Amino acid sequence: MNLFSEIGTLVTQAIAALQSEGALPEDLNLAPVTVEPPRDPAHGDMATNAAMVLAKPAGKKPRDIAEALVPHLTADPKIAEASVAGPGFINMRLADSVWQAMPRTVLSSGERFGRSDMGAGQSVNVEYVSANPTGPLHVGHTRGAVFGDALAALLDYAGYSVTREYYINDGGAQVDVLARSVYLRYLEAHGHEVEFADGTYPGDYLIEVGQALRDKVGDAYVDAGEEVWLEDVREFATDAMLDLIREDLKRLGIEMDVFYSEKSLYGTGRIEAAIEDLRAKGLIYKGVLEPPKGKTPEDWEPREQTLFKSTEYGDDVDRPIMKSDGAWTYFAPDIAYHYDKVSRGFDQLIDVFGADHGGYVKRMKAAVAALSDEKTPLDIKLTQLVKLFKNGEPFKMSKRAGTFVTMRDVIDEVGPDVTRFVMLTRKNDAPLDFDFDKVLEQSKDNPVFYVQYAHARISSVLRKADAAGINVSDAALAEADLSGMIHPSELAVAKKLAEWPRLVEIAARGHEPHRVAFYLYELASELHALWNKGNDVPELRFLQEGDPATSQSKIALARSVAVVLASGLGILGVEPAEEMR
Structure with missing residues (x-):
């Protein structure tokens, strides 16, 4: 629910009543009418802009x-008070009975509370991580992995049909470099002295791969x-790296539905088919690009090339898809890959890229718009850099990786739950500081602890109540008499619970899973505030000694918080804590 x-429906019913009275015209567009929390909670529980957005088309003053509208709204028992503010906003206070019913609604719905049918089963492809298969995932990949996985879970929760996809960049020259690096480790496994030249991968993670290659081919x-070994070693090394990547993702609780190989596009006619589709639409031509202002990009040549007319779809310049020597640019297989995704019939596409791919956004959106005849929207989310700190200092490089801090390093330090939650405590396009000491700190300033502590506190209450012989099943708690829930601290918890379904839809619509993390912190804060009030006001304590009926009503509120916390943590991929040590 x-x-x-629900209150929005009351507003539209009130508008309909005015229309039937002839006070408003019949043909009004009600789509802009909203019901939201007021900016200042002191103004009420909810506010509507109905009068403001209907004034001009109705030819009337907003006030x-x-x-x-006010008398029609207050005629409903759910609305305790409605008042006009400013130029015509309507602020509403809801009856206490509405908030008192909230725990019952949550407990009766269980984990379904907050789930939405907004997505209506639309198919969404979320492509994330998609790192080059040349080594273990690093901390930058970790943020993209967590963001993409939480976004996929959020969309699933909001009623979409989601495919989680990893695009394996195994078609470029970097995979040949990987093969040569593994070959050096292979020689080393045979007792040879080797030297890693510039551009090769010296990380210790390839030692085992070299030894495995020796065991296989002697x-x-x-x-x-x-010419003898490069192709075989490339395939062997790529498979080994993908096994490593899959293992790291699994440690973080991530499982992909699809691993799609870039290499599968070459020599199969798929790139050619995608380009021919664009050519048939008059979007491929031969031309010479003007030299760009400022830094010269790698794909610019002062000579005739085959170009995609991406400016037709909002890009700044047209983009090369074939070099003057007939070789494909990096953009060509990416076009073909997205052509394949469009051909698979997805209703929406989402790509999660690192911040260094910002220059790729317009051209990729242009390509998908052209390939799908502007029928398949593509949203590209960029994840900004993560700065690691420990003991007040930047975190040292990983010896195993050679040049960077790996996903495994982070998980080994703080665990997967903390890693995932912290990566979502900032919006994806904002830089993130990850302090290993602070994320393990047991304080209100650490959102991971604060949310987990709230769930653990509730679990402790349930265990104590059960030991005291109080029936704390959800079914029993849902039947508890909640009419005594009148204290402002209790009502504040219920009001925050009521925001969850709306928050889910807002976060899913904006592709913003960080909103879930923020909300969980706010809900936990309300729970902790109520708990602390109980230290001074015994009547607010969840366990009322010698009064099982009142205890049930108090615990019903707490348990409903636990249900929502668990659902939200589930979206983030975090296991709720039953107790804190």
Whole structure:
């Protein structure tokens, strides 16, 4: 149940009543009418802009419409008070009975509370991580992985059909570099002295891969030239790296539905088919690009190239898809890959890229718009950098990786739950400081602890109540008499619970899973505030000694908080804590 939608229905019914009275015209567009929390909670529980947005099409003053709506709204028992503010906003206070019913609604719905059918089963492809298969995932990949996975879970929760996809960048020259690096480790496994030249990967993570290659082929490649071993070693090394990546993702609780190989696009006609689709639409031509202002990009050549007319779809310049020597640019297989996604019939596409791909956004959106005849929207989310700190100092590089801090390093330090939650405590396009000491701190300033502590506190109450013989099943708590729930601290918890269904839809619509983390912190804060009030006001304590009926009503509120906390943490991929040590 979305209480904001329910009150929104009351507003539209009040508008309809004015229309039937002839006070408002019949053909009004009600889509802009909203019901939201007021900016200042002191003004009420909810506010509507109905009079403001209907005034011009109705040819009336906003305050006149607002004053006419108020009596219709207050006629409903859910609305305790409605008043006109400013130029015509309507502020509403809901009856206490509405908030008192909230725990019952949550407990009766269980984990379904907050789930939405907004997505209506639309298919969404979320592509995330998609790191080059040349080594273990690093901390930057970790943020993209967590963001993408939480976004996929959020969309699923909001009623979409979600496919989680990893695009394997195994078609470029970097995979040949990986093969040569593994070959050096292979020689090393045979007792040879080796030297890692600039551009090769010296990380210790390839030692085991070199040894595994030795175990597989013996000394067959020791004195052989690249023409003998490069292709085989490339495939062997790529498979080994993908196994490593899958293992790291699994440690973080991430499982992909699809791993899509870039290499599968080459030599199969798929790139050619995508380009021909664009050519048939008059979007491929031969031309010479003007030299760009400022820094010269890698794909610019002062000579005739094959270009995609991406400026037709909002890009700044047209983009090369084939070099003058006939080789594809990096953009061409990416076009073909998204052509494949469009062909698979997804209703929406979402790509999660690192911040260094910001220059790729317009061209990729242009390509998808062209390929889908502007029918398939593509949203590209950029994840900003993560700065790691420990003991007040930047965190040292990983010896195993050689040049960077790995996902595994982070998980080993703080665990997957903390890693995931912290990565969502900032919006994806804002830089993130990850302090290993602070994320393990047991204080209100640490949102991970604060939210988990709230769930653990409730679990402790349930255990004590059960030991005291109080029936704390959800079914029993849902039947508790909640009419005595009148204290402002109790009502504040119920009001925050009521925001959850609306928050889910807002976060899903904006592709913003960080909103869930923020909300959980706010809900936990209300629970902790109520708990602390109980230290001074015994009547607010969840366990009322010798009074099982009152205890049930108090615990019903707490348990409903636990239900929502668990649902929200589930979206973030975090296990709720039953107790804190």
